[in-house]
Amino acid sequence: MITFDNVSLIYPHSLRTIFEDLSFTIEEGEMVLVIGGTGSGKSSLLRLINGLVPHHTGGILAGDVTVDGISTSLTKPGGLAHLIGIVGQNPAHGFVTDTVEEELVFGMEALNFAPDVMRKRVEEILDLLSLAHLRNRSISTLSGGEQQRVAIGSALVLHPKVLVLDEPTSALDPIAAEEVLSILHRLVHDLGLTVVISEHKLERVIGFADRIISISADGKAEIDIPEEILKRSPIAPPIVHLARALNLDSVGTSVREVRRMTSHLRDFTPLASAEQKDELQTVVAIEKLSHHYGEKVALRDISITFKAGEITAVMGRNGAGKSTLFKSIVGFHNPTSGTVLVAGTRPSDLSGRERLSTVGYIPQEPSDLLIHASVEKECSASDQDNGLEDGSTFAFLKRLTPTINGQAHPRDLSEGQRLSLVLALILCSAPDVLIMDEPTRGLDYQAKALLVDTLISYARNLGKCVLIATHDVELVAEVADRVVFVADGDIVADGPTIDVLLSSPAFAPQVAKVMSPAPWLTVKEALRGIASATGAESSE
Amino acid sequence: MKTTADIYRLSLQSKVVLTFTSLIALAGFLWPFFYTGNLHWIFLIAIAACVLLLISEVGIGSIDAKSIALLGVMSAFITLLRPLGAGAAGLEPIWFALIIAARVFGPSWGFLLGVTSMTTSALLTGGVGPWLSYQIFAAGWIGLLAGALPHRIGNRLIRGVSEKFMLIVAGIVAAFIFGLLMDLQFWPWVLGSSTQLSYIPGGSLSANFSRFITFHFASSMAWDIPRAILTSALIALTATPFLQALRRTHFKAAFVAPIEFRKRVEVRG
Numbered sequence: 001m002i003t004f005d006n007v008s009l010i011y012p013h014s015l016r017t018i019f020e021d022l023s024f025t026i027e028e029g030e031m032v033l034v035i036g037g038t039g040s041g042k043s044s045l046l047r048l049i050n051g052l053v054p055h056h057t058g059g060i061l062a063g064d065v066t067v068d069g070i071s072t073s074l075t076k077p078g079g080l081a082h083l084i085g086i087v088g089q090n091p092a093h094g095f096v097t098d099t100v101e102e103e104l105v106f107g108m109e110a111l112n113f114a115p116d117v118m119r120k121r122v123e124e125i126l127d128l129l130s131l132a133h134l135r136n137r138s139i140s141t142l143s144g145g146e147q148q149r150v151a152i153g154s155a156l157v158l159h160p161k162v163l164v165l166d167e168p169t170s171a172l173d174p175i176a177a178e179e180v181l182s183i184l185h186r187l188v189h190d191l192g193l194t195v196v197i198s199e200h201k202l203e204r205v206i207g208f209a210d211r212i213i214s215i216s217a218d219g220k221a222e223i224d225i226p227e228e229i230l231k232r233s234p235i236a237p238p239i240v241h242l243a244r245a246l247n248l249d250s251v252g253t254s255v256r257e258v259r260r261m262t263s264h265l266r267d268f269t270p271l272a273s274a275e276q277k278d279e280l281q282t283v284v285a286i287e288k289l290s291h292h293y294g295e296k297v298a299l300r301d302i303s304i305t306f307k308a309g310e311i312t313a314v315m316g317r318n319g320a321g322k323s324t325l326f327k328s329i330v331g332f333h334n335p336t337s338g339t340v341l342v343a344g345t346r347p348s349d350l351s352g353r354e355r356l357s358t359v360g361y362i363p364q365e366p367s368d369l370l371i372h373a374s375v376e377k378e379c380s381a382s383d384q385d386n387g388l389e390d391g392s393t394f395a396f397l398k399r400l401t402p403t404i405n406g407q408a409h410p411r412d413l414s415e416g417q418r419l420s421l422v423l424a425l426i427l428c429s430a431p432d433v434l435i436m437d438e439p440t441r442g443l444d445y446q447a448k449a450l451l452v453d454t455l456i457s458y459a460r461n462l463g464k465c466v467l468i469a470t471h472d473v474e475l476v477a478e479v480a481d482r483v484v485f486v487a488d489g490d491i492v493a494d495g496p497t498i499d500v501l502l503s504s505p506a507f508a509p510q511v512a513k514v515m516s517p518a519p520w521l522t523v524k525e526a527l528r529g530i531a532s533a534t535g536a537e538s539s540e
Numbered sequence: 541m542k543t544t545a546d547i548y549r550l551s552l553q554s555k556v557v558l559t560f561t562s563l564i565a566l567a568g569f570l571w572p573f574f575y576t577g578n579l580h581w582i583f584l585i586a587i588a589a590c591v592l593l594l595i596s597e598v599g600i601g602s603i604d605a606k607s608i609a610l611l612g613v614m615s616a617f618i619t620l621l622r623p624l625g626a627g628a629a630g631l632e633p634i635w636f637a638l639i640i641a642a643r644v645f646g647p648s649w650g651f652l653l654g655v656t657s658m659t660t661s662a663l664l665t666g667g668v669g670p671w672l673s674y675q676i677f678a679a680g681w682i683g684l685l686a687g688a689l690p691h692r693i694g695n696r697l698i699r700g701v702s703e704k705f706m707l708i709v710a711g712i713v714a715a716f717i718f719g720l721l722m723d724l725q726f727w728p729w730v731l732g733s734s735t736q737l738s739y740i741p742g743g744s745l746s747a748n749f750s751r752f753i754t755f756h757f758a759s760s761m762a763w764d765i766p767r768a769i770l771t772s773a774l775i776a777l778t779a780t781p782f783l784q785a786l787r788r789t790h791f792k793a794a795f796v797a798p799i800e801f802r803k804r805v806e807v808r809g
Binding site: 012054056 | 794
């Protein structure tokens with residue numbers, strides 16, 4: 001269906017080849033996953049398929065890309081529109097109309113379909129993607145998962161033979177991601193659609209993929225079945241790392257497989273290792289906090305404290321009250337009733353440098369904090385705001401990501417680099433409380449590891465309080481000391497990470513599911529646990 | 541060599557149509573000085589027809605997806621700006637955006653932006669009427685002129701402070717041109733026939749001209765001066781970041797980037 005024949009690509013204003021002699025064939029009805037580090041060319045590969053590269057971007061394309069026998073060098077992207085559907089990372093950027101039904105019809109109108117065909121196809125897609133109850137809704141009121149389904153629907157309505165998706169679930173919470181992926185799975189199996197998908201969060205998609213294209217940093221790419229690629233690939237989900245660390249014969253792609261392979265490791269009783277913590281100083285004290293938006297109750301009667309040196313993960317559904325809680329702590333609004341004290345003062349009374357050194361807030365979209373035209377300008381503005389020596393923020397940033405280009409525009413950075421930049425700007429004023437809303441959206445494993453290290457050293461070495469709202473259980477398992485679970489404006493669970501995560505299978509990270517009932521959340525913990533329990537040499 | 545599509549440029553045929561329709565529109569503005577009969581309604585219809593002709597002409601021409609997208613986004617932006625102005629006393633916060641955008645994307649695209657943004661914003665503010673086609677031409681011409689401002693004098697590239705200064709001057713000139721054209725357009729209708737400043741149908745050129753000049757300066761105090769002040773102040777405030785953002789867009793859109801298809805490529809470091 002899709003053939004790459006000795007493809008190499010060079011962008012204008014660049015001397016680097018993105019791929020070198022890339023050759024592979026994707027058969028009809030296959031679901032192929034593209035993995036690779038940030039900037040390795042995943043998006044370029046996907047856009048080569050429908051000719052957006054190089055027809056829209058310019059560049060030198062060597063070799064040949066054909067889709068269903070049509071060469072992209074001879075046909076412009078418009079001529080492939082009926083054949084290839086493309087869905088981006090943020091569906092909201094691609095919508096052109098207001099309601100679901102109109103959005104589905106739009107593509108067909110542009111290609112001049114007959115009205116009765118359009119009507120039939122819309123009904124068909126509404127059923128196929130379970131969107132019928134949303135047909136008259138305004139798109140902006142839909143949840144992320146629903147929006148992504150509409151985006152897929154508006155691509156499918158043209159009956160393409162190939163569907164290309166660029167990180168379709170990176171910005172979604174686990175439940176919405178599941179929703180989107182199971183629909184893709186069904187499309188591949190029921191309609192024989194060919195799907196090419198790129199994704200950072202491998203643990204979500206790996207089970208659905210027939211084959212994987214792995215692009216390495218030096219432009220080499222290989223294509224093979226998941227088990228083979230994952231044996232070697234540096235990019236892999238936690239269970240694969242676990243399987244490798246335990247020297248299993250093969251790597252599994254699902255919890256079930258790895259659990260079967262490791263049954264011999266679980267027939268001993270793990271030692272309980274309860275560490276006694278020192279009494280820590282309270283930084284954030286919240287008492288009987290309630291917040292209403294008009295009639296709607298966002299938080300009701302919450303009392304909780306957060307301590308210095310502690311990393312707390314706040315979890316819960318969208319709309320459960322996580323963001324409202326954070327906004328109250330940051331001081332964006334005054335609570336309807338109750339008190340919030342941060343380092344002894346009401347956050348809404350803080351201003352200027354005092355505010356910077358008390359509360360640091362990184363919103364869901366970190367680029368909202370970036371206003372200058374280059375990385376260096378952002379850093380020097382932060383030096384000025386915090387009264388620091390010239391260049392100290394940039395030096396700190398360089399320690400986080402040595403490869404960052406100071407002249408680059410902040411919006412041209414990769415997600416990981418942008419988050420590093422924002423972290424550097426915020427951490428330079430050393431706030432007593434650091435608050436992050438969904439920090440891992442769109443981050444690859446490398447950027448995530450960097451985030452984990454930065455947060456842990458900030459909390460441990462500097463004794464600061466860190467709060468994170470997230471859906472990412474793997475991140476929570478790596479970094480959090482404590483988990484607070486919020487539902488419908490109430491705190492329903494609050495305790496050490498192990499207790500809260502293990503008490504519910506839905507929130508357990510992959511390693512915990514494999515190793516259950518042993519209380520280990522991460523690969524490191526599991527290795528250490530097994531080593532100490534069996535008395536064997538640690539394989540670390 | 542093959543390249544990606546260029547930013548929209550008027551084709552030769554479009555240029556001819558633009559010149560032709562502009563001449564009719566100009567006649568539509570100037571008729572009170574020359575025309576003695578009773579058929580001036582014709583111009584209201586003729587100019588609307590010219591707008592339609594022009595839009596269909598440039599629409600048929602090869603306008604690329606990227607130019608369309610840019611045009612859509614900027615028109616929407618200007619459309620949203622328009623209701624922010626009081627609509628009275630010439631406080632129209634749209635000209636600075638039109639001028640700066642046209643500066644970056646060139647005269648042809650600037651002309652189109654003037655036309656589309658004036659049309660869509662009129663729909664939003666309820667400003668649809670016989671005057672609309674006059675306003676559309678005036679806005680299109682202003683976009684065209686702003687886009688045609690020079691980019692270098694001799695060997696010196698006009699950027700930074702000198703560019704900002706030039707745009708401020710352009711803003712002031714545009715504010716007065718628009719005022720002059722709008723006055724021309726409604727002066728024959730607005731005052732009735734009995735005042736000292738009224739249009740005299742069939743009157744001599746000199747009599748009508750001096751009446752118009754007096755009328756224009758009277759209204760100019762109330763409309764054009766506030767418009768010029770607002771436009772130049774907004775340009776002074778926003779030109780630097782606005783130009784930067786749009787130039788970055790221009791770069792990202794990769795207009796006229798070379799495309800090359802080869803059998804193989806020699807891979808070097």
